[in-house]
Amino acid sequence: MLSVAVAALNERDPGRLWPLLASALPGVCGGETLVYKLDDWNETEGTVGIPPAVAAAFDDLAEDELGLLRAGYPFARRYAAGPDRTPLTARRTAGSAWSASPTARLIGEVLDADHVLAIPLPRTTTPITGCMVYRSGADFTDDQVRAAEQVQPLLAAVEEQRQLLERWQRSAAPQSVPERAADCALTPRELTVLLLLADALTAAAIGRRLGISDRTVHKHVEKIYRKLGTRDRISTVLRAQRLGLIPTP
Structure with a gap:
Protein backbone atom coordinates (compact mmCIF):
# COMPACT_ATOMS: atom_id res chain seq x y z
CA MET A 1 0.00 0.00 0.00
CA LEU A 2 2.88 2.38 0.76
CA SER A 3 4.34 1.99 -2.72
CA VAL A 4 0.92 2.66 -4.24
CA ALA A 5 0.54 5.76 -2.07
CA VAL A 6 3.93 7.07 -3.17
CA ALA A 7 2.99 6.46 -6.80
CA ALA A 8 -0.32 8.27 -6.30
CA LEU A 9 1.27 11.31 -4.70
CA ASN A 10 3.69 11.54 -7.63
CA GLU A 11 0.98 11.20 -10.26
CA ARG A 12 0.32 14.38 -12.26
CA ASP A 13 -3.08 13.31 -13.59
CA PRO A 14 -5.64 13.79 -10.78
CA GLY A 15 -7.98 11.36 -12.51
CA ARG A 16 -5.56 8.50 -11.88
CA LEU A 17 -5.09 9.01 -8.13
CA TRP A 18 -8.12 7.13 -6.82
CA PRO A 19 -7.92 4.28 -9.36
CA LEU A 20 -4.36 3.70 -8.14
CA LEU A 21 -5.54 3.48 -4.54
CA ALA A 22 -8.58 1.40 -5.42
CA SER A 23 -6.36 -1.32 -6.83
CA ALA A 24 -4.54 -1.86 -3.52
CA LEU A 25 -6.90 -0.82 -0.74
CA PRO A 26 -9.26 -3.84 -0.73
CA GLY A 27 -6.37 -6.19 0.02
CA VAL A 28 -5.25 -4.05 2.96
CA CYS A 29 -8.53 -4.50 4.80
CA GLY A 30 -9.57 -7.94 3.61
CA GLY A 31 -11.93 -6.91 0.84
CA GLU A 32 -12.39 -8.03 -2.73
CA THR A 33 -13.56 -4.91 -4.54
CA LEU A 34 -14.06 -1.22 -3.83
CA VAL A 35 -16.31 1.63 -4.92
CA TYR A 36 -15.41 5.22 -4.06
CA LYS A 37 -17.57 8.34 -3.90
CA LEU A 38 -16.13 11.83 -4.29
CA ASP A 39 -17.32 15.42 -4.59
CA ASP A 40 -21.05 16.18 -4.29
CA TRP A 41 -23.01 13.02 -4.99
CA ASN A 42 -26.43 11.58 -4.29
CA GLU A 43 -28.63 8.81 -5.60
CA THR A 44 -28.64 10.22 -9.13
CA GLU A 45 -25.37 12.10 -9.75
CA GLY A 46 -21.82 12.73 -8.57
CA THR A 47 -18.41 11.07 -8.89
CA VAL A 48 -18.61 7.34 -8.15
CA GLY A 49 -15.58 5.23 -9.06
CA ILE A 50 -16.27 1.64 -10.09
CA PRO A 51 -13.45 -0.87 -10.74
CA PRO A 52 -13.22 -1.97 -14.39
CA ALA A 53 -13.58 -5.62 -13.35
CA VAL A 54 -17.17 -5.04 -12.16
CA ALA A 55 -18.13 -2.05 -14.31
CA ALA A 56 -20.13 -4.20 -16.73
CA ALA A 57 -22.37 -5.41 -13.91
CA PHE A 58 -23.14 -1.81 -12.96
CA ASP A 59 -23.93 -0.93 -16.58
CA ASP A 60 -26.78 -3.43 -16.52
CA LEU A 61 -28.40 -1.97 -13.40
CA ALA A 62 -31.69 -0.14 -13.57
CA GLU A 63 -31.67 3.48 -12.41
CA ASP A 64 -33.41 2.68 -9.14
CA GLU A 65 -30.96 -0.16 -8.42
CA LEU A 66 -27.97 2.08 -9.02
CA GLY A 67 -29.55 4.70 -6.78
CA LEU A 68 -29.90 2.07 -4.07
CA LEU A 69 -26.16 1.43 -4.10
CA ARG A 70 -25.33 5.13 -4.26
CA ALA A 71 -27.54 5.83 -1.23
CA GLY A 72 -24.99 4.12 1.00
CA TYR A 73 -27.31 2.24 3.34
CA PRO A 74 -26.79 1.87 6.28
CA PHE A 75 -23.87 4.28 6.55
CA ALA A 76 -25.17 7.59 5.22
CA ARG A 77 -27.60 8.23 8.06
CA ARG A 78 -25.13 7.01 10.71
CA TYR A 79 -22.31 9.31 9.61
CA ALA A 80 -24.60 12.26 8.93
CA ALA A 81 -25.77 12.13 12.56
CA GLY A 82 -22.42 13.29 13.99
CA PRO A 83 -18.71 13.97 13.41
CA ASP A 84 -17.50 10.39 13.96
CA ARG A 85 -15.88 9.02 10.79
CA THR A 86 -14.59 5.70 12.14
CA PRO A 87 -14.82 2.87 9.55
CA LEU A 88 -17.83 0.63 10.12
CA THR A 89 -19.23 -2.55 8.62
CA ALA A 90 -22.81 -2.77 7.45
CA ARG A 91 -23.47 -5.71 9.76
CA ARG A 92 -22.26 -3.83 12.84
CA THR A 93 -24.14 -0.71 11.84
CA ALA A 94 -27.52 -2.21 10.96
CA GLY A 95 -27.40 -5.53 12.82
CA SER A 96 -29.58 -8.35 11.53
CA ALA A 97 -31.51 -5.85 9.38
CA TRP A 98 -28.53 -5.68 7.04
CA SER A 99 -28.91 -9.19 5.56
CA ALA A 100 -32.62 -8.64 4.88
CA SER A 101 -32.15 -5.20 3.27
CA PRO A 102 -32.64 -4.52 -0.46
CA THR A 103 -29.07 -3.18 -0.58
CA ALA A 104 -27.60 -6.44 0.75
CA ARG A 105 -29.61 -8.47 -1.75
CA LEU A 106 -28.48 -6.22 -4.59
CA ILE A 107 -24.74 -6.36 -3.81
CA GLY A 108 -25.09 -10.13 -3.55
CA GLU A 109 -26.47 -10.24 -7.07
CA VAL A 110 -24.15 -7.63 -8.60
CA LEU A 111 -20.88 -8.12 -6.73
CA ASP A 112 -21.34 -11.58 -5.23
CA ALA A 113 -20.62 -9.93 -1.87
CA ASP A 114 -22.18 -10.32 1.55
CA HIS A 115 -20.57 -7.55 3.56
CA VAL A 116 -19.53 -3.92 3.19
CA LEU A 117 -16.94 -1.87 5.06
CA ALA A 118 -17.36 1.91 4.85
CA ILE A 119 -14.20 4.04 5.01
CA PRO A 120 -15.27 7.70 5.04
CA LEU A 121 -12.74 10.46 4.53
CA PRO A 122 -11.97 12.27 7.80
CA ARG A 123 -13.60 15.66 8.33
CA THR A 124 -16.01 15.29 5.41
CA THR A 125 -19.51 16.64 5.84
CA THR A 126 -22.74 15.77 4.05
CA PRO A 127 -22.55 14.22 1.54
CA ILE A 128 -20.05 11.87 3.19
CA THR A 129 -17.26 11.04 0.75
CA GLY A 130 -14.97 8.05 0.85
CA CYS A 131 -15.16 4.42 -0.22
CA MET A 132 -16.92 1.15 0.45
CA VAL A 133 -15.09 -2.16 0.38
CA TYR A 134 -17.03 -5.34 -0.39
CA ARG A 135 -16.35 -8.99 0.43
CA SER A 136 -18.10 -12.34 0.45
CA GLY A 137 -18.26 -14.84 3.30
CA ALA A 138 -17.70 -13.67 6.87
CA ASP A 139 -17.85 -10.06 8.01
CA PHE A 140 -14.70 -7.94 8.24
CA THR A 141 -12.66 -8.66 11.36
CA ASP A 142 -11.67 -6.16 14.06
CA ASP A 143 -8.10 -6.14 12.69
CA GLN A 144 -9.33 -5.39 9.18
CA VAL A 145 -11.50 -2.53 10.42
CA ARG A 146 -8.50 -1.13 12.32
CA ALA A 147 -6.38 -1.41 9.16
CA ALA A 148 -9.01 0.65 7.35
CA GLU A 149 -8.84 3.27 10.08
CA GLN A 150 -5.06 3.44 9.77
CA VAL A 151 -5.20 4.24 6.05
CA GLN A 152 -7.79 7.00 6.44
CA PRO A 153 -5.16 9.79 6.71
CA LEU A 154 -3.54 8.52 3.51
CA LEU A 155 -6.87 8.55 1.69
CA ALA A 156 -7.53 12.09 2.91
CA ALA A 157 -4.09 13.21 1.69
CA VAL A 158 -4.64 11.72 -1.76
CA GLU A 159 -8.09 13.32 -2.02
CA GLU A 160 -6.66 16.73 -1.06
CA GLN A 161 -3.95 16.21 -3.68
CA ARG A 162 -6.59 15.37 -6.28
CA GLN A 163 -8.64 18.47 -5.56
CA LEU A 164 -5.61 20.76 -5.65
CA LEU A 165 -4.32 19.30 -8.91
CA GLU A 166 -7.75 19.68 -10.48
CA ARG A 167 -7.86 23.28 -9.28
CA TRP A 168 -4.37 23.80 -10.75
CA GLN A 169 -5.42 22.39 -14.11
CA ARG A 170 -8.54 24.57 -14.21
CA SER A 171 -6.97 27.85 -13.15
Missing part, protein backbone atom coordinates in the same frame (compact mmCIF):
# COMPACT_ATOMS: atom_id res chain seq x y z
CA ALA A 172 -3.47 27.91 -14.64
CA ALA A 173 -2.60 28.41 -18.30
CA PRO A 174 -3.97 25.38 -20.19
CA GLN A 175 -2.01 22.70 -22.06
CA SER A 176 1.46 24.14 -21.54
CA VAL A 177 1.28 24.07 -17.74
CA PRO A 178 2.15 20.39 -17.16
CA GLU A 179 5.14 20.75 -19.47
CA ARG A 180 6.31 23.89 -17.67
CA ALA A 181 5.99 22.16 -14.31
CA ALA A 182 8.03 19.26 -15.65
CA ASP A 183 10.62 21.66 -17.04
CA CYS A 184 11.01 23.14 -13.55
CA ALA A 185 11.24 19.59 -12.15
CA LEU A 186 8.41 20.29 -9.73
CA THR A 187 6.75 17.15 -8.44
CA PRO A 188 2.94 17.00 -8.09
CA ARG A 189 3.38 17.26 -4.30
CA GLU A 190 5.52 20.38 -4.66
CA LEU A 191 2.93 21.88 -7.01
CA THR A 192 0.21 21.46 -4.40
CA VAL A 193 2.43 23.09 -1.76
CA LEU A 194 3.11 25.93 -4.21
CA LEU A 195 -0.63 26.47 -4.70
CA LEU A 196 -1.14 26.70 -0.95
CA LEU A 197 1.82 29.07 -0.61
CA ALA A 198 0.04 31.32 -3.10
CA ASP A 199 -3.02 31.14 -0.84
CA ALA A 200 -0.84 32.69 1.90
CA LEU A 201 -1.21 29.67 4.18
CA THR A 202 1.35 29.10 6.90
CA ALA A 203 3.46 25.95 6.98
CA ALA A 204 1.30 24.64 9.80
CA ALA A 205 -1.89 25.27 7.80
CA ILE A 206 -0.41 23.63 4.70
CA GLY A 207 0.58 20.64 6.80
CA ARG A 208 -2.95 20.27 8.13
CA ARG A 209 -4.43 20.45 4.62
CA LEU A 210 -2.04 17.86 3.22
CA GLY A 211 -1.76 15.65 6.29
CA ILE A 212 1.98 16.14 6.69
CA SER A 213 4.25 17.69 9.34
CA ASP A 214 5.48 21.28 9.37
CA ARG A 215 8.99 19.93 8.84
CA THR A 216 7.94 18.11 5.67
CA VAL A 217 6.25 21.27 4.41
CA HIS A 218 9.47 23.25 4.95
CA LYS A 219 11.43 20.61 3.01
CA HIS A 220 9.02 20.91 0.10
CA VAL A 221 9.28 24.71 0.23
CA GLU A 222 13.08 24.57 0.19
CA LYS A 223 13.00 22.37 -2.90
CA ILE A 224 10.55 24.72 -4.60
CA TYR A 225 12.83 27.69 -3.88
CA ARG A 226 15.80 25.83 -5.31
CA LYS A 227 14.02 24.70 -8.45
CA LEU A 228 12.54 28.13 -9.18
CA GLY A 229 15.71 30.00 -8.20
CA THR A 230 14.03 32.04 -5.47
CA ARG A 231 14.65 32.72 -1.77
CA ASP A 232 11.33 33.66 -0.19
CA ARG A 233 7.59 33.11 -0.48
CA ILE A 234 6.70 36.33 -2.31
CA SER A 235 9.36 36.01 -5.02
CA THR A 236 8.48 32.34 -5.43
CA VAL A 237 4.79 33.03 -5.97
CA LEU A 238 5.57 35.88 -8.39
CA ARG A 239 7.97 33.73 -10.40
CA ALA A 240 5.48 30.88 -10.52
CA GLN A 241 2.85 33.30 -11.82
CA ARG A 242 5.22 34.64 -14.50
CA LEU A 243 5.93 31.06 -15.59
CA GLY A 244 2.21 30.36 -15.79
CA LEU A 245 2.42 27.65 -13.17
CA ILE A 246 -0.20 29.28 -10.96
CA PRO A 247 -2.82 31.88 -11.87
CA THR A 248 -2.21 35.58 -11.44
CA PRO A 249 -4.92 37.19 -9.24
Whole structure:
Protein backbone atom coordinates (compact mmCIF):
# COMPACT_ATOMS: atom_id res chain seq x y z
CA MET A 1 0.00 0.00 0.00
CA LEU A 2 2.88 2.38 0.76
CA SER A 3 4.34 1.99 -2.72
CA VAL A 4 0.92 2.66 -4.24
CA ALA A 5 0.54 5.76 -2.07
CA VAL A 6 3.93 7.07 -3.17
CA ALA A 7 2.99 6.46 -6.80
CA ALA A 8 -0.32 8.27 -6.30
CA LEU A 9 1.27 11.31 -4.70
CA ASN A 10 3.69 11.54 -7.63
CA GLU A 11 0.98 11.20 -10.26
CA ARG A 12 0.32 14.38 -12.26
CA ASP A 13 -3.08 13.31 -13.59
CA PRO A 14 -5.64 13.79 -10.78
CA GLY A 15 -7.98 11.36 -12.51
CA ARG A 16 -5.56 8.50 -11.88
CA LEU A 17 -5.09 9.01 -8.13
CA TRP A 18 -8.12 7.13 -6.82
CA PRO A 19 -7.92 4.28 -9.36
CA LEU A 20 -4.36 3.70 -8.14
CA LEU A 21 -5.54 3.48 -4.54
CA ALA A 22 -8.58 1.40 -5.42
CA SER A 23 -6.36 -1.32 -6.83
CA ALA A 24 -4.54 -1.86 -3.52
CA LEU A 25 -6.90 -0.82 -0.74
CA PRO A 26 -9.26 -3.84 -0.73
CA GLY A 27 -6.37 -6.19 0.02
CA VAL A 28 -5.25 -4.05 2.96
CA CYS A 29 -8.53 -4.50 4.80
CA GLY A 30 -9.57 -7.94 3.61
CA GLY A 31 -11.93 -6.91 0.84
CA GLU A 32 -12.39 -8.03 -2.73
CA THR A 33 -13.56 -4.91 -4.54
CA LEU A 34 -14.06 -1.22 -3.83
CA VAL A 35 -16.31 1.63 -4.92
CA TYR A 36 -15.41 5.22 -4.06
CA LYS A 37 -17.57 8.34 -3.90
CA LEU A 38 -16.13 11.83 -4.29
CA ASP A 39 -17.32 15.42 -4.59
CA ASP A 40 -21.05 16.18 -4.29
CA TRP A 41 -23.01 13.02 -4.99
CA ASN A 42 -26.43 11.58 -4.29
CA GLU A 43 -28.63 8.81 -5.60
CA THR A 44 -28.64 10.22 -9.13
CA GLU A 45 -25.37 12.10 -9.75
CA GLY A 46 -21.82 12.73 -8.57
CA THR A 47 -18.41 11.07 -8.89
CA VAL A 48 -18.61 7.34 -8.15
CA GLY A 49 -15.58 5.23 -9.06
CA ILE A 50 -16.27 1.64 -10.09
CA PRO A 51 -13.45 -0.87 -10.74
CA PRO A 52 -13.22 -1.97 -14.39
CA ALA A 53 -13.58 -5.62 -13.35
CA VAL A 54 -17.17 -5.04 -12.16
CA ALA A 55 -18.13 -2.05 -14.31
CA ALA A 56 -20.13 -4.20 -16.73
CA ALA A 57 -22.37 -5.41 -13.91
CA PHE A 58 -23.14 -1.81 -12.96
CA ASP A 59 -23.93 -0.93 -16.58
CA ASP A 60 -26.78 -3.43 -16.52
CA LEU A 61 -28.40 -1.97 -13.40
CA ALA A 62 -31.69 -0.14 -13.57
CA GLU A 63 -31.67 3.48 -12.41
CA ASP A 64 -33.41 2.68 -9.14
CA GLU A 65 -30.96 -0.16 -8.42
CA LEU A 66 -27.97 2.08 -9.02
CA GLY A 67 -29.55 4.70 -6.78
CA LEU A 68 -29.90 2.07 -4.07
CA LEU A 69 -26.16 1.43 -4.10
CA ARG A 70 -25.33 5.13 -4.26
CA ALA A 71 -27.54 5.83 -1.23
CA GLY A 72 -24.99 4.12 1.00
CA TYR A 73 -27.31 2.24 3.34
CA PRO A 74 -26.79 1.87 6.28
CA PHE A 75 -23.87 4.28 6.55
CA ALA A 76 -25.17 7.59 5.22
CA ARG A 77 -27.60 8.23 8.06
CA ARG A 78 -25.13 7.01 10.71
CA TYR A 79 -22.31 9.31 9.61
CA ALA A 80 -24.60 12.26 8.93
CA ALA A 81 -25.77 12.13 12.56
CA GLY A 82 -22.42 13.29 13.99
CA PRO A 83 -18.71 13.97 13.41
CA ASP A 84 -17.50 10.39 13.96
CA ARG A 85 -15.88 9.02 10.79
CA THR A 86 -14.59 5.70 12.14
CA PRO A 87 -14.82 2.87 9.55
CA LEU A 88 -17.83 0.63 10.12
CA THR A 89 -19.23 -2.55 8.62
CA ALA A 90 -22.81 -2.77 7.45
CA ARG A 91 -23.47 -5.71 9.76
CA ARG A 92 -22.26 -3.83 12.84
CA THR A 93 -24.14 -0.71 11.84
CA ALA A 94 -27.52 -2.21 10.96
CA GLY A 95 -27.40 -5.53 12.82
CA SER A 96 -29.58 -8.35 11.53
CA ALA A 97 -31.51 -5.85 9.38
CA TRP A 98 -28.53 -5.68 7.04
CA SER A 99 -28.91 -9.19 5.56
CA ALA A 100 -32.62 -8.64 4.88
CA SER A 101 -32.15 -5.20 3.27
CA PRO A 102 -32.64 -4.52 -0.46
CA THR A 103 -29.07 -3.18 -0.58
CA ALA A 104 -27.60 -6.44 0.75
CA ARG A 105 -29.61 -8.47 -1.75
CA LEU A 106 -28.48 -6.22 -4.59
CA ILE A 107 -24.74 -6.36 -3.81
CA GLY A 108 -25.09 -10.13 -3.55
CA GLU A 109 -26.47 -10.24 -7.07
CA VAL A 110 -24.15 -7.63 -8.60
CA LEU A 111 -20.88 -8.12 -6.73
CA ASP A 112 -21.34 -11.58 -5.23
CA ALA A 113 -20.62 -9.93 -1.87
CA ASP A 114 -22.18 -10.32 1.55
CA HIS A 115 -20.57 -7.55 3.56
CA VAL A 116 -19.53 -3.92 3.19
CA LEU A 117 -16.94 -1.87 5.06
CA ALA A 118 -17.36 1.91 4.85
CA ILE A 119 -14.20 4.04 5.01
CA PRO A 120 -15.27 7.70 5.04
CA LEU A 121 -12.74 10.46 4.53
CA PRO A 122 -11.97 12.27 7.80
CA ARG A 123 -13.60 15.66 8.33
CA THR A 124 -16.01 15.29 5.41
CA THR A 125 -19.51 16.64 5.84
CA THR A 126 -22.74 15.77 4.05
CA PRO A 127 -22.55 14.22 1.54
CA ILE A 128 -20.05 11.87 3.19
CA THR A 129 -17.26 11.04 0.75
CA GLY A 130 -14.97 8.05 0.85
CA CYS A 131 -15.16 4.42 -0.22
CA MET A 132 -16.92 1.15 0.45
CA VAL A 133 -15.09 -2.16 0.38
CA TYR A 134 -17.03 -5.34 -0.39
CA ARG A 135 -16.35 -8.99 0.43
CA SER A 136 -18.10 -12.34 0.45
CA GLY A 137 -18.26 -14.84 3.30
CA ALA A 138 -17.70 -13.67 6.87
CA ASP A 139 -17.85 -10.06 8.01
CA PHE A 140 -14.70 -7.94 8.24
CA THR A 141 -12.66 -8.66 11.36
CA ASP A 142 -11.67 -6.16 14.06
CA ASP A 143 -8.10 -6.14 12.69
CA GLN A 144 -9.33 -5.39 9.18
CA VAL A 145 -11.50 -2.53 10.42
CA ARG A 146 -8.50 -1.13 12.32
CA ALA A 147 -6.38 -1.41 9.16
CA ALA A 148 -9.01 0.65 7.35
CA GLU A 149 -8.84 3.27 10.08
CA GLN A 150 -5.06 3.44 9.77
CA VAL A 151 -5.20 4.24 6.05
CA GLN A 152 -7.79 7.00 6.44
CA PRO A 153 -5.16 9.79 6.71
CA LEU A 154 -3.54 8.52 3.51
CA LEU A 155 -6.87 8.55 1.69
CA ALA A 156 -7.53 12.09 2.91
CA ALA A 157 -4.09 13.21 1.69
CA VAL A 158 -4.64 11.72 -1.76
CA GLU A 159 -8.09 13.32 -2.02
CA GLU A 160 -6.66 16.73 -1.06
CA GLN A 161 -3.95 16.21 -3.68
CA ARG A 162 -6.59 15.37 -6.28
CA GLN A 163 -8.64 18.47 -5.56
CA LEU A 164 -5.61 20.76 -5.65
CA LEU A 165 -4.32 19.30 -8.91
CA GLU A 166 -7.75 19.68 -10.48
CA ARG A 167 -7.86 23.28 -9.28
CA TRP A 168 -4.37 23.80 -10.75
CA GLN A 169 -5.42 22.39 -14.11
CA ARG A 170 -8.54 24.57 -14.21
CA SER A 171 -6.97 27.85 -13.15
CA ALA A 172 -3.47 27.91 -14.64
CA ALA A 173 -2.60 28.41 -18.30
CA PRO A 174 -3.97 25.38 -20.19
CA GLN A 175 -2.01 22.70 -22.06
CA SER A 176 1.46 24.14 -21.54
CA VAL A 177 1.28 24.07 -17.74
CA PRO A 178 2.15 20.39 -17.16
CA GLU A 179 5.14 20.75 -19.47
CA ARG A 180 6.31 23.89 -17.67
CA ALA A 181 5.99 22.16 -14.31
CA ALA A 182 8.03 19.26 -15.65
CA ASP A 183 10.62 21.66 -17.04
CA CYS A 184 11.01 23.14 -13.55
CA ALA A 185 11.24 19.59 -12.15
CA LEU A 186 8.41 20.29 -9.73
CA THR A 187 6.75 17.15 -8.44
CA PRO A 188 2.94 17.00 -8.09
CA ARG A 189 3.38 17.26 -4.30
CA GLU A 190 5.52 20.38 -4.66
CA LEU A 191 2.93 21.88 -7.01
CA THR A 192 0.21 21.46 -4.40
CA VAL A 193 2.43 23.09 -1.76
CA LEU A 194 3.11 25.93 -4.21
CA LEU A 195 -0.63 26.47 -4.70
CA LEU A 196 -1.14 26.70 -0.95
CA LEU A 197 1.82 29.07 -0.61
CA ALA A 198 0.04 31.32 -3.10
CA ASP A 199 -3.02 31.14 -0.84
CA ALA A 200 -0.84 32.69 1.90
CA LEU A 201 -1.21 29.67 4.18
CA THR A 202 1.35 29.10 6.90
CA ALA A 203 3.46 25.95 6.98
CA ALA A 204 1.30 24.64 9.80
CA ALA A 205 -1.89 25.27 7.80
CA ILE A 206 -0.41 23.63 4.70
CA GLY A 207 0.58 20.64 6.80
CA ARG A 208 -2.95 20.27 8.13
CA ARG A 209 -4.43 20.45 4.62
CA LEU A 210 -2.04 17.86 3.22
CA GLY A 211 -1.76 15.65 6.29
CA ILE A 212 1.98 16.14 6.69
CA SER A 213 4.25 17.69 9.34
CA ASP A 214 5.48 21.28 9.37
CA ARG A 215 8.99 19.93 8.84
CA THR A 216 7.94 18.11 5.67
CA VAL A 217 6.25 21.27 4.41
CA HIS A 218 9.47 23.25 4.95
CA LYS A 219 11.43 20.61 3.01
CA HIS A 220 9.02 20.91 0.10
CA VAL A 221 9.28 24.71 0.23
CA GLU A 222 13.08 24.57 0.19
CA LYS A 223 13.00 22.37 -2.90
CA ILE A 224 10.55 24.72 -4.60
CA TYR A 225 12.83 27.69 -3.88
CA ARG A 226 15.80 25.83 -5.31
CA LYS A 227 14.02 24.70 -8.45
CA LEU A 228 12.54 28.13 -9.18
CA GLY A 229 15.71 30.00 -8.20
CA THR A 230 14.03 32.04 -5.47
CA ARG A 231 14.65 32.72 -1.77
CA ASP A 232 11.33 33.66 -0.19
CA ARG A 233 7.59 33.11 -0.48
CA ILE A 234 6.70 36.33 -2.31
CA SER A 235 9.36 36.01 -5.02
CA THR A 236 8.48 32.34 -5.43
CA VAL A 237 4.79 33.03 -5.97
CA LEU A 238 5.57 35.88 -8.39
CA ARG A 239 7.97 33.73 -10.40
CA ALA A 240 5.48 30.88 -10.52
CA GLN A 241 2.85 33.30 -11.82
CA ARG A 242 5.22 34.64 -14.50
CA LEU A 243 5.93 31.06 -15.59
CA GLY A 244 2.21 30.36 -15.79
CA LEU A 245 2.42 27.65 -13.17
CA ILE A 246 -0.20 29.28 -10.96
CA PRO A 247 -2.82 31.88 -11.87
CA THR A 248 -2.21 35.58 -11.44
CA PRO A 249 -4.92 37.19 -9.24
